[in-house]
Amino acid sequence: MPAEPQSFDRVLSSMCTDPHPAAREAAVDFLATNPGDPGTYPTISALEDDAVDALGEIAGLADPTGYIASGGTEANIQAVRIARERAETARPNVVMPDSGHFSFRKAADLLEVDLRIVPTDDDYRADLEAARASVDEETALVIGVAGTTEYGRVDPIPELGTLAHEVDALFHVDAAWGGYVLPFTDIPWNFEHAPVDTMTIDPHKMGQAAIPAGGLLVRDETLLDELAVDTPYLETTAQATLTGTRSGAGVASALAAFEALWPDGYAAQYERSQANAEWLAGELRNLGYDVIEPTLPLVAADVPAQTFDALRAEGWRVSRTGNDEMRVVCMPHVTREMLAAFLEDLDGCRAVTTAPVASDD
Amino acid sequence: MPAEPQSFDRVLSSMCTDPHPAAREAAVDFLATNPGDPGTYPTISALEDDAVDALGEIAGLADPTGYIASGGTEANIQAVRIARERAETARPNVVMPDSGHFSFRKAADLLEVDLRIVPTDDDYRADLEAARASVDEETALVIGVAGTTEYGRVDPIPELGTLAHEVDALFHVDAAWGGYVLPFTDIPWNFEHAPVDTMTIDPHKMGQAAIPAGGLLVRDETLLDELAVDTPYLETTAQATLTGTRSGAGVASALAAFEALWPDGYAAQYERSQANAEWLAGELRNLGYDVIEPTLPLVAADVPAQTFDALRAEGWRVSRTGNDEMRVVCMPHVTREMLAAFLEDLDGCRAVTTAPVASDD
Numbered sequence: 174m175p176a177e178p179q180s181f182d183r184v185l186s187s188m189c190t191d192p193h194p195a196a197r198e199a200a201v202d203f204l205a206t207n208p209g210d211p212g213t214y215p216t217i218s219a220l221e222d223d224a225v226d227a228l229g230e231i232a233g234l235a236d237p238t239g240y241i242a243s244g245g246t247e248a249n250i251q252a253v254r255i256a257r258e259r260a261e262t263a264r265p266n267v268v269m270p271d272s273g274h275f276s277f278r279k280a281a282d283l284l285e286v287d288l289r290i291v292p293t294d295d296d297y298r299a300d301l302e303a304a305r306a307s308v309d310e311e312t313a314l315v316i317g318v319a320g321t322t323e324y325g326r327v328d329p330i331p332e333l334g335t336l337a338h339e340v341d342a343l344f345h346v347d348a349a350w351g352g353y354v355l356p357f358t359d360i361p362w363n364f365e366h367a368p369v370d371t372m373t374i375d376p377h378k379m380g381q382a383a384i385p386a387g388g389l390l391v392r393d394e395t396l397l398d399e400l401a402v403d404t405p406y407l408e409t410t411a412q413a414t415l416t417g418t419r420s421g422a423g424v425a426s427a428l429a430a431f432e433a434l435w436p437d438g439y440a441a442q443y444e445r446s447q448a449n450a451e452w453l454a455g456e457l458r459n460l461g462y463d464v465i466e467p468t469l470p471l472v473a474a475d476v477p478a479q480t481f482d483a484l485r486a487e488g489w490r491v492s493r494t495g496n497d498e499m500r501v502v503c504m505p506h507v508t509r510e511m512l513a514a515f516l517e518d519l520d521g522c523r524a525v526t527t528a529p530v531a532s533d534d
Numbered sequence: 535m536p537a538e539p540q541s542f543d544r545v546l547s548s549m550c551t552d553p554h555p556a557a558r559e560a561a562v563d564f565l566a567t568n569p570g571d572p573g574t575y576p577t578i579s580a581l582e583d584d585a586v587d588a589l590g591e592i593a594g595l596a597d598p599t600g601y602i603a604s605g606g607t608e609a610n611i612q613a614v615r616i617a618r619e620r621a622e623t624a625r626p627n628v629v630m631p632d633s634g635h636f637s638f639r640k641a642a643d644l645l646e647v648d649l650r651i652v653p654t655d656d657d658y659r660a661d662l663e664a665a666r667a668s669v670d671e672e673t674a675l676v677i678g679v680a681g682t683t684e685y686g687r688v689d690p691i692p693e694l695g696t697l698a699h700e701v702d703a704l705f706h707v708d709a710a711w712g713g714y715v716l717p718f719t720d721i722p723w724n725f726e727h728a729p730v731d732t733m734t735i736d737p738h739k740m741g742q743a744a745i746p747a748g749g750l751l752v753r754d755e756t757l758l759d760e761l762a763v764d765t766p767y768l769e770t771t772a773q774a775t776l777t778g779t780r781s782g783a784g785v786a787s788a789l790a791a792f793e794a795l796w797p798d799g800y801a802a803q804y805e806r807s808q809a810n811a812e813w814l815a816g817e818l819r820n821l822g823y824d825v826i827e828p829t830l831p832l833v834a835a836d837v838p839a840q841t842f843d844a845l846r847a848e849g850w851r852v853s854r855t856g857n858d859e860m861r862v863v864c865m866p867h868v869t870r871e872m873l874a875a876f877l878e879d880l881d882g883c884r885a886v887t888t889a890p891v892a893s894d895d
Contacts, residue, residue: 187575190566204553204744205540205551210547212851213548213853243780244778275763278763279773279778284646387779415640416604417607418549418604418738423781490574
């Protein structure tokens with residue numbers, strides 16, 4: 174097998190990162206464990222309780238219920254599933270901004286609920302009035318995003334939560350990526366700031382845990398009961414997770430990262446990442462690009478497709494938004510030096526790709 | 535964090551095992567990679583193609599399509615989802631033997647299909663006539679199990695496949711646990727033996743890979759298209775997996791185990807495990823228990839609840855079937871010495887738990 178471990182030297186597109194050393198070590202220790210079978214693997218199961226408590230502490234939820242999922246997609250699917258099970262209509266609908274992650278489209282397809290997409294405003298945040306016009310008595314769930322995938326924006330979480338509860342819908346916050354940086358901002362996003370019912374918050378993104386470690390939190394433990402399926406052969410009698418066998422590595426890693434970094438390490442990392450994003454935004458503006466200002470450590474800029482392709486050819490892992498901007502996620506592995514090298518290559522690619530066609534004079 | 539890595543010394547209940555050293559090493563190398571984002575992580579994505587080819591080789595499917603899933607539950611859910619998407623009825627049904635894994639109940643709940651449970655015969659295999667009586671024109675999927683969770687039985691796979699196709703249903707084989715041992719038996723179970731459309735076959739069970747590594751194989755690549763959801767922000771344009779971010783560790787580990795063990799290592803392991811199971815069955819019979827003969831390396835025996843509980847109290851990780859038999863899965867980490875120690879404790883527990891109530895004479 175061509176074992177060529179991942180290098181993050183040129184990765185600017187991923188919302189995952191190189192795990193913290195403590196997280197990596199814990200993942201290795203618990204590689205062969207399955208928190209999905211707590212009777213057989215009690216140690217990792219107890220650690221999962223601690224990991225959920227950790228997520229609760231980050232997200233302002235005392236006495237939290239939830240679990241460490243395979244990732245944000247599973248957690249988002251489960252939130253939609255809870256809402257569907259709670260709904261008293263045959264065809265419930267789910268209201269989310271167009272900045273919502275594509276996992277919600279997957280969830281809607283899987284669970285056969287209607288997804289009502291609400292436009293975002295000039296600053297790429299959910300348009301509250303449009304959301305208000307979209308909800309009705311068959312709305313089972315309203316979704317707000319706390320750190321959008323494309324622009325790193327945070328929707329008006331308290332207002333969306335109030336709106337959801339006005340129509341007896343549940344309110345889900347997708348903080349898969351933003352959850353580990355938002356505690357160090359003054360932006361309202363969590364269970365203390367708003368009537369949040371369920372939340373996705375992923376240790377394996379800004380939490381610096383090893384994959385797979387997503388997180389699902391629910392305010393009221395009865396919400397998780399909506400997901401329970403009877404489990405013969407296992408010691409426990411019910412299972413609320415979407416998957417069966419699960420990764421102990423992810424669970425142990427999430428907890429180890431938290432213990433190593435919460436809160437000071439995460440705060441320092443947020444400061445570094447945010448400063449890098451703001452610096453990159455400034456440099457891109459200096460180069461003449463239209464830049465979408467970073468609220469969180471994520472920069473999008475209007476870089477032409479040709480230049481983008483040339484950067485990809487140079488080995489830079491960058492990706493594009495639905496509006497064809499280039500996006501750069503300033504994850505912990507993204508250093509100022511890396512961004513400087515990237516900008517140098519960008520400048521070089523630009524010179525080539527925007528050079529005038531050779532004339533014969 | 536109380537990092538106390540899992541010991542398998544007394545684990546007789548799990549269908550997972552200590553990974554092969556090569557599998558462990560590969561998992562560690564690829565901990566920080568995400569095959570769910572092939573544009574960013576091309577190396578692991580290419581390894582996944584090889585891992586799927588490996589599964590195809592084991593399961594008798596040339597030019598296979600599929601992916602490495604989080605586990606058998608995901609693969610089973612996806613098989614039901616494919617069938618639901620293919621069905622031309624509003625309320626499709628799925629026919630499976632009562633020995634089917636509980637993940638299919640989860641799938642039915644999630645996907646809102648009707649699950650028609652067919653009884654098993656005296657040997658714990660799907661009753662063909664009952665299956666025939668259950669299918670109708672709204673049947674989207676027939677499920678056969680190749681290595682049941684409770685008794686390690688293999689359903690009449692070719693006959694079930696024929697039956698499925700007679701009513702234009704798809705045919706799914708759940709070989710999550712059995713897939714890596716059945717190639718060394720003369721039992722028909724795979725794509726060559728029967729008109730199988732989709733199959734679950736998990737590297738992280740008898741394949742000795744690290745968790746999470748389940749497997750989904752489909753005979754016709756258009757079946758996987760039923761699952762595709764558009765993916766903005768990623769380089770690839772569609773994603774057929776249930777989860778989003780996925781574990782590169784599981785993928786690399788599955789391939790490394792295959793390269794180390796296929797076919798001779800797996801064959802030798804099967805021989806050892808099967809011999810252990812048969813030996814254990816004989817010893818249990820000698821102790822006076824009713825034993826269900828092992829077809830594959832899994833033994834169930836009618837051990838009373840009191841004795842079972844006493845064994846659990848001694849630290850033995852055993853579990854029970856729906857019929858309250860004790861079951862022991864002879865995974866690769868289960869040695870003859872371990873079984874001998876278990877039998878000794880069983881005998882001791884039996885003496886205590888079956889002792890007559892103290893009389894006053």
